Amino acid sequence: MNKQDLISAIAETAGISKADAEKAINAFVETTKQTLAKKESIQLIGFGTFSVSERAARTGRNPQTGKEIQIAAKNVVKFKAGKALEESVS
CATH class of the missing domain: 1.10.1220 (Arc Repressor Mutant)
Known part of the structure; x- marks a missing residue:
């Protein structure tokens, strides 16, 4: 949709x-x-919760060269489905 x-x-x-x-x-x-x-969350009872989480900096690898690279920290949006939403798709 x-x-x-x-x-x-x-x-x-x-x-x-x-x-x-x-x-x-x-x-x-x-x-x-x-x-x-x-950085506030939105909670919709029965539907779910939108929130912001901080992802820490980490070391990764370039898949083409295998070289280690630094991946910067960043904020990411998370969604956790509510009970009613999960039950409706089960």
Whole structure:
């Protein structure tokens, strides 16, 4: 499912226009980005939790040459599915 398919599905399910559904999705995405940028988590009971975790610097290998390289530390986004979501796909 791509973004346009999601917009159509939400509009149909919620009984709203596609334009309103697109605004809602865009607002959710933008709010999620801003919240995660502040290293705060978003918890949607029954759906899941979005959070930011710091990945430490580490040593890796270049697969072509086998040379060791340094991989810098960085923040990564994590998603942990909630119980209701996990049960719905089981």
